[in-house]
Amino acid sequence: MSKQRPDDIVRLVTAPNPAQAHIWRQALQAEGIESKVVGDYLDAGLGDIPGASAEVWVHRTDLPRAKGVLRRGQEVPKAE
Numbered sequence: 001m002s003k004q005r006p007d008d009i010v011r012l013v014t015a016p017n018p019a020q021a022h023i024w025r026q027a028l029q030a031e032g033i034e035s036k037v038v039g040d041y042l043d044a045g046l047g048d049i050p051g052a053s054a055e056v057w058v059h060r061t062d063l064p065r066a067k068g069v070l071r072r073g074q075e076v077p078k079a080e
Contacts, residue, residue, distance in 0.1 A: 008060040009036070013070060014053050021054035024070060031069050033062045 015021035018040035028035045040054040058066045 004060065009057050010060050010063055012056045012058045012063065012066050014055050016053075018054040021056050024056050024073075027073055028056070028058065028066055028069055031065070033058060033066050033069065035062075035066065 012035065013024065015024065015037075018037070021037045021040055025035050025037050035056050035058045038055045038057055
């Protein structure tokens with residue numbers, strides 16, 4: 001059994017493509033949440049291989065807030 005530490009780095013989301021992962025990273029950065037895109041250059045050397053997707057990782061303590069940032073980014077404002 002492993003102990004979870006608050007400074008652990010955890011995967012927030014797997015992106016459909018590297019560009020989207022970097023857009024999400026910028027949104028998190030704008031909210032003061034440190035994040036890292038991992039695997040964004042794998043497709044350049046390996047091609048389109050299942051499981052080799054870009055991911056966004058954050059500190060465990062930032063995970064709830066980071067999920068909220070991404071959720072708000074998906075909301076579409078209602079037209080008046």
